[in-house]
Amino acid sequence: MSVFNRTGLDKPEARVPQSNLPRQLTQESAEKVTELSGDDRRGFLKRMLSVSSGAALGGVALGGMGATKALAELSSEANLPPNVPSWTRTLGQGVLTKPYGEPSSYEKDVIRRTVPWLTADTISSISMTPLQDLKGIITPSGLAFERYHAGVPDIDIDQHRLIINGLVEKPLIFTMDELKRFPSVSEIKFLECPANGGMEWKGPQMEGLQFTHGMISCCEWTGVKLSTLLEEAGVKPEGKWILAEGADGSAMARSIPIEKALDDTLVVYGQNGEALRPEQGYPLRLINPGWEGNTCIKWLRRLEVGDKPWYMREETSKYTDLLADGRARKFSFVQECNSVITSPCPEKPWRAKSGADKGEPSTGWHEIEGMAWSGRGSIKAVDISFDGGVSWVNAPLKGLVISKALTRFAYRFKWDGEPLLLQSRAVDETGYVQPTLAQLREQRGLNSIYHKNSIHTWRVESDGSVRNVQLG
Amino acid sequence: MSNSGKYFVGTGLIALALLSLSACDTGKQQLGDVASTATATIAVIAEGQAGSGIQYGFGRAVTAEEVAGWDIDIRPDGQGLPPGEGSVEDGEELYEEKCGSCHGLFGEGEGRWPKLAGGMDTLTHDRPEKTVGSYWPYASTLWDYIHRAMPFTAPQSLSDDETYAITAYVLNLNDLVDEDFVLTRDNFTSVEMPNRDGFFVDNRPDVSNPRCMENCKDPASITIVESLLAATSSSDVDDVVDDVVESNVTSDAAGDNSVTESAGKPVYDSACKVCHSSGLAGAPIPGDAADWEPRIEQGIEVLYSHALEGFQGESGMMPAKGGHTQLEDDAVTAAVDYMIEQNP
Incomplete structure (x- = not known):
């Protein structure tokens, strides 16, 4: 790949984590073993x-x-x-050994992880989904990324209430049992923190897919359409905004336009067929399909209808996008079309993990796989480039293609060991094409933090290792 | 709201849109071959029943008293503000007691905790400082947030007057009100924030990327910016992890389950430091002998038990495991040991 000029580290302002991630992973694994009961x-x-x-x-x-x-x-x-394995010659555990099942002990490294320097404390922090180990569009509930502003509250479902007040004909209060009597819907939708990828506006600094793209999950959510509840309460004509508020220690609150609330917003109590996990808002949360995860208020306790937005902390100080000219976008709700290649990736290199050729590059056939999503609707197409965006080929979608849900794509490729600059580029149903980082930077500068949905580049080395790079 | 009782029985429509299979044995020459793998697109269109006009009658009317306890939101126009007042002077004392350990005595922010003051005219800089004074468009957000979520370790513990006072002091730290200012519900909307006109409503999409397929750019123009880390290739992670798991099995087999002294520090940093570095909620500060001596005299088992199970004392309250109930007991006691070790 002599056509590429390798420049050095010309982004000195980008932040260097205080510890390298492999060491962190190592420590976590060690801790897992130590923590075994x-x-x-x-x-x-x-x-x-x-x-x-x-x-x-x-x-x-x-x-x-x-x-x-x-x-x-x-x-x-x-x-x-020809030996007979030990597990064939012994008996296993009986039923109810684990009344609530868990993954095989050999999957111990498939866990959420965080970057310690991102936040001051674990109580107000974020962890990432291990996208590198997920093969379907559904994120297992225990692996869905976490984001708390005051930790996870331990809510007694019998003592939880939802109040609807403000500009409504009938201010109401519901128990969870009462909410579950309303007609329910189940929908598969992605949920993404708008800061996903936001650590790399100024330059690449994350060593793995889990850290570059892991602030996303996709689950089946079951609950009531918000429009059903608002019809029950009767929104007054001057009602234009909804304030959704949580019952956690941050009483997280966001203003939602009434158009969205009456369109596809859900008030959910179910996640992947069971009750919401505490991390995801048990017993009740909002889901605004395709919108910033922060608007999907967890531990939902109150919905107020008003005629104006409230300008809460998380829609002024945070979750606004500062541009180079000093102005900032507000109410930037939609998560625009995005995609990433999940195999190969830094955690899943093209190198043999075992056998006689352990550590050697795995030349030959590979299925390149990845995920695409758009907050504006369905994914229409995904293209892949092997040469850093000079030329592109179409990568077929596979599995379910659902609006505002993770959508898989795959492409069979016979690798001869040459270095690659591997990229994916998604197109959604509105015709929007995922942009390059250069295009985003030209419009927004380097300090937006949020909404970095640019084409991502993995550098596949001839030894099969995969590294996170950006193209200038 | 009409109550006609009219509704639709939902119809489920399953469209099997595309199912194609094709064998394929060439590499990336398969340009544009959309049928290179089995593709099944199933669109499930379920007609919902929203807008049915049914009044289900679930729930009950909420009382004004119930709403009053939870309806705490404040808007820029002052809607929601309760009666009350607070001075910059009172706010300074409260701030130093309840806020300064994280946000710094002058709002400069300790460690990674948010900086509250300063940063004026830095929004166009390479490293903008987005503070209350330099960035926040409305003072109401400050009052609302302090009241609903601060102090971090004791949310919704401040009275209305205390909230007015701390709000006034943070405004003063940003040179937005004088030191003799008294903030009240009546004068609240007179406070104008410097960056109130700095925001505009989302106008994305702001970029348009053409879907070019061939010769999209000059290969010679491409430069590669490497990850600033890249000290260790991540592809080695699995090997490293394997090594560590092995060595742990070794120590396990040898019956060595002891937690080392240093094990307490990361626990302390992530779970205890917020309160114990500052003395929030009466927490004893490591290294402060006056704080620790009477406690140590009770014996280590008492300290462990208070840390594990929680304790309500005269000077403050220790939640069980500091609220980090996910921690193993060994981790908590190691953190206690670590804190004790810091005493001279």
Whole structure:
């Protein structure tokens, strides 16, 4: 790829995290093991021991580093053909061992992660979805990114109430049971923090997909259309805005135009078939499909109808987009069309993970996969570039194509080991084409923080590693 | 609102729009081949029943008293402001007690906590400082937010008069009112913020990217800006993780479950520091012997138990695990140990 001029680090103003992420991941994994409950630990040891006896390892003392490594190597072979694996020769756990199931212990690294320097404290902070490990459009509830301004409240559903007041004919108060009597809808919609990708306006600095794009999730939400509740209360003609307010310690509140409220806004209590997770607003939250995640008020306790917006902190100090000329956009609700390649990515390089060629580049056939989404409707098409945007090919969509939901795309590609500048570019039903970062910067400068939906670039090296870069 | 009882029975319409399969064995030469993989697009159109005009009669009329307890929002035109007043002078004392440990005594912000004052005329700079004075368009937002969400560790604990006073002081820190100013409901809307005309309603899309497919730019013009980190290739993460898991199994097998001394510091930093670095809610400050000695005298088990289960004392309140109930007990006690170690 000699056609590319490699410039050095010409963006010194971009912020360098205080710790490198691989070390953080490492620490988290270590903590996970340390945090294993007694039963899990015993189970782990038992498995190791059963492997050792099965492999006739008697006499080798456990506990030494060398022994453990030898054990680990033996264990991987002891379960491979022609040997009969340990799990085939023993019984597993019975029903209700875990009344609420959880992922396999071997999926322990598929977890939410955060970047420590982003916020002052974990109580008012954000974590990211591990997009690199997700293959469908539904984000498992326990992996959906978190964003709190005052931590997760522990709300007793029997003591939770929703009040509708303000410019309505009948101010009302509902219990959760009463809300669940209204006709319900279930819709699959993405939910994205407008700061997704916002750490890279000035330059690339994140080492993985989870950190460049992980402030997004996509779930099936079940609840009542807000229009149904507003019809029940009777909005007065002068009612033009809704204030939605949460019951958490930040009493998070946002102003929503009545047009959106009467269009597709949902008041939901269900997520992926079960009750909302506490992290996602249990027992009740707002979903404004396609709009800034911050407007989708969690732990929803009150809806007030008014004739003007309220100008809360999160629609003035925050979630406004400062432009280069010193002016700022307000009420920038829509999450514009975006996409990213999820395989390969820095966490999923094109290098063999095991076997004789471990660590070697995986040349040959690959299915390049990714996600696209638009707050303005359905994804119409996605294009892929291998050369940093000089030429593009169409990548077919696959699976369900739903308005304002994550949409998958894929492209089969035979890699010969040459370096690539891999990009994806989505087009939505309005004809809007995902822009380049240069185009966004030209319009907005470098200090917008929010709404960075530009084409993303992965540099695939000839050794199969994948790195986050930006193109000048 | 009519109550005609008229409604539609929803009809579900499933359209199987496209299902195509094609074998494909070439690489990126397959330009524009939309059928390179199985594609199934299923559009499910469910006709809803919104707008049906039904009055379901669920819930009940909310009382004015119930609304009054929760309806705390304040608008720029002053709607929602309760009667009351507060002076800059009173606000300074309250601010130093309740706000300064995070926001700095002069609103400069401690660590990564928000800076509240200064930054005038920096919005066009490379590093703009967006403070109450330099950026916020309305003073009502300040009153509303302080009242609904501050102090961080004790939201909705301030009285109306206290909120007026702290609001007045933060305005004074930004040179927007004099030091003898008294903020009241009546004079509230007379406070004008410098950046009140600095905002405009969303006008996106603001960029238009043509869907070019070939020769879209000169390859020689492309420059690559590397990640500023890139110290370690992320592709090595899996290997590193594997190594660490192995070494932990080793220590586990050896029966070594002890938590090291340093284990307390990250817990302290993420879970305890907010209150314990500042003394918020009566929290003892590490290194302050007068704070700690009487507590240490009670014995370490008492300290552990108060930290784990919570404690209401004369000088303040410790929530169970500081409110971080997800923490393992070992982590909390390690943080207690760490705090004690900071004493001379």
